[in-house]
Amino acid sequence: MSLPVLTSALAQTAAVATPAAGEGSAPVHMASSETSVLFAVLIGVLFATGAYLLLQRALTRVLIGLGLLTHAANLLLLSGGGRAGPAPFVSGEGAPEAVVDPLPQAMALTAIVISFAVTALLLGLTYRSVVLVHDDAVQDDPEDRRIQHAAEEHHEEPETEVLR
């Protein structure tokens, strides 16, 4: 798919707004796997803003970026399960239902809780940074700088004792 095709497809999509109904014969089955365009755009915006903040120097901004990226990733997971639909609950009686895919939801739920733990841990790190240097800016690694200088200074040729 080339970019012009993508843009024209986007324009076409705007015209179609009616969701397609799910179909199938199993008592419980999943709804259509298409994602709405708006959903896709939201994922893009969240990824972009997240990535932008991730590249900043202030650790708290990096963290906020990470949070946005997590949201984006969770939505991406969810989009793999298709469009919105009834929640994945089963009655057990066997009445036909079309529910959304539960697996991405389970994955996203796990991801949300982990991201909470990781965010808290990184905030602990920020706290440490505040205690030590009164700032949350990510410092450059002085060791790497030293290696860089050392590498540029060594230029002389080695002396081999020619053994005969």
Next chain:
Amino acid sequence: MLLVIGIHVLLTVVTAALAERVGPKIFLVAALGPVSGVVLLALSAHDVLSGHAWSQSYRWVPGISLEIGLRLDPLSWLMLVLVSGVGTMIFVFTAWYAHRDETLTRFVSTLTAFAGAMVGLVLSDNVLSLYLFWELTSITSFLLVGLNTTDPVSRRAAMQALLITMMGGLSMLLGLVMLSTVAGTWRLSELLAAPPEATPVVQAGLALVLVGALTKSAQAPFHIWLPGAMAAPTPVSAYLHAAAMVKAGIYLIARFSPTFAEDITWWRPVLVAAGVTTMLLGGWRALRQHDLKRLLAFSTVSQLGFLTIVAGWGSEASQAALALLLLTHGFAKAALFCSLGAVDHQAHTRDLHRLSGMGRRMPVLAGAAWVAALSMAGIPPLLGFVAKEEVLGLLVEEGAGLATAALVGVVLGSAMTLAYGLRYCWGAFATKNLPDGDPDHSTDQIRGVDVRRPSSGMVAPITVLSLFSLGLGLRPATLDHLVAAVTGHEEHLALWHGLNLPLMLSMLIIVAGLALFALRPRFMRLQDGFCAVSAPFDADHWYDRTLHLVDRTAGFVTGRTQIGSLPFYLGVIVFVAVTGPGLALVFGTTPLRPLPLIDSPAQAPVVLVTMVAALLACFTRVRLTAVLLLGAVGYGMATIYALHGAPDLALTQLLVETLSIVVFLFVMRLLPYRYPDAVPGSWNRAKALVAISVGVLATSLVLLASNPYRTSEVGPSVATGMLEGSYTQAHGRNVVNVILVDFRGLDTLGEATVVLVAALGIASLVMTARRPPPTPRGAKAPPGDDPLPRPSTLLRVAVRVTFHATLATAMYLLFAGHNNPGGGFIAGLVAGAAFMLRYLSADVSVASTPLHPRALLALGLVLASGTATAPLITGTDLLTSTYVSGELPLLGSVSMSSVLIFDTGVFLIVVGITLVILDTLGSRKATSLGVVNEDVKL
């Protein structure tokens, strides 16, 4: 055969343990290793020499052909004579040669390990185990050369030997893998019995294997490591660098040559060229050494060149000659090195200028050394003469252009061999009265009469080795069987073949060699002139320059890429992540079908608000605003989840977002109100560009992934089975929860562990942080004073009322989660929120709980992992759930699954991390830590 290797391994350990106590005689214990090899030789002699190879294999991972496959055929048998037979003599010699010092333990155990690796190498039939033993010999060689760890010369030599042989070893591995893949077998014997066609891949594989063999056997231009390796103790030089290890390359060539020498057009020319060059170069340089050990080292280089010529020829006659030559050189060179070791041991020098009259003092030793040197030079009636006659006869018979070239090289090289053999014996043992002008003149001589005789323990093994050279030379027919087995048809060896061309050539060699030795002073002056011209082409110099270049390149690349800036690294990662799939997307060809614009009318405003909040969070320069905007995005997400049909997700997101904001504020209150202003410039534009491309890529990816064309190709979701089995198998109606605690319970267990580790991380990060000295920017609040205003009474009352009710709700969610929205995560977050509210409302710095937070974490993990592993006791699979239901008085029908206990563990861990956060980041200590931001007050 495995037993022999096992004995070596065992002895490596045993000798290491005993060396301190026993002293140098430990080498006699270690000698049991090679002796076991000799026993194997004796037991297998009849079978192997009559053409029945012994084989044995130990399968390790049969699926990927990982096995120790051993095969004892005539060629291996011959090599084993050198490895174990000559090895035994050298171990005995070392028992009298070595001193009791701090290197003894390493010396004996490494040498034993080497002997074992060498046995494995010559017996290996599987190419991978061949490679393994091959590299083991390289490593033990490295350790033995660098035995004296304080001497920079020996360290450099060890490193050089390691780098060159390892490079060759890797090349060989690559070649062997290529050959084996094409041939479809990992057995060397099968590969050589049914060789693959000479396609370019096979030719490349063979070339790579040859590189390995030539580096190991020190062929020019890789020969430089061998003279350097003489920094090792003399027995090591005798064993590794003369008799055994350097022969590994020759062995490999000899294995491949009969199969490939005829078919591969470049095989013989390459090996003859390498061999002749090495033979002449080694001889040339051996003739100008006055350090006798370096002399022997270069003579080894030269002899290895000779062996390469013969091994590479690959005809039946050449295999016979090679067998004899290998034995000759093994016996002779080991004896020569050991004799030098004995002289050095007594006289404390190995400089031929200074040694004088040693022959008179040590007549037996000198006699043995003379026999060895003359055998190496091919003087009748010694073994070397028989071997050399075979080679000359073979090359004369072939007669083609290449054979003639090889013949000229061999004759020249052999003349040099005689000359340096004489130079060695003369240098080590003769009584010298040289005139002043002679290049070998010295004023500082050590006379034989001032030196003690070497002990018979040293002399005996050398004498035995030389007796072999002599005895087998006198009765060459003894070897008929062995040679016939190696070549595969009858051979009759004899000392006297009659007056023919090879004999004439032998005479020529002897005359030329004697002349070369007699004209020694004049020849050395000629060499001096030549060396001045050839110095820039010295291979050792190029080795150093190559290493230096690699160092500089590594430094340059590291300096340019590892600049130490986190944003730079992340930028590079993100950029690469975007460009790869991005290019595939741009050049892809899948047609795109129209997609619906929105899922439901309610979705649109929520999505729009979320987007705007995210964009604003990106650009605001006020910390507090940024956090609140992140919160807004989070709540937006919760709404989207709810609209999407994911109530569990919505609940979780809502709670997590609330807790997150509070935790963010705990830290943000310590920081300045605003972010420092951005530095405008190209960096910022680059960041924005990268970010936008990430966004575009993500959107396109989602649209493409949900493309109906694409999805129709994909099979049904794996979740179909989960939907069907949720109630029937796992007794839960909430499929998401069932997946979390049952179908994918292991993931959840891992996740709970991550949360626990994060909690511990936070605790250690915050609690170990010591208070810094007062800051110039000024801590407004002196420590001890409460900087926080009292929370409103209204809040306190409200929290008092709702606290327990909230906890009860959490309990309900925990129990109901299997069938309704809820579950361990959500319940834990609700309970955590209750504690957090209570913390905010009361001015107590620690959320007091009956249980310590870390105890909660531990209990949670024990419950979760206990439930997960309990089924193992009864023999069922990990995480199998048990379900009970029944009637209870008062409560009526009750059903319960074991996963509830699992979920309770998760619940406790989530509560635990919330309490840890309150306890640490929210503690009074943290609060009173220099508040620089008065605008944020809790």
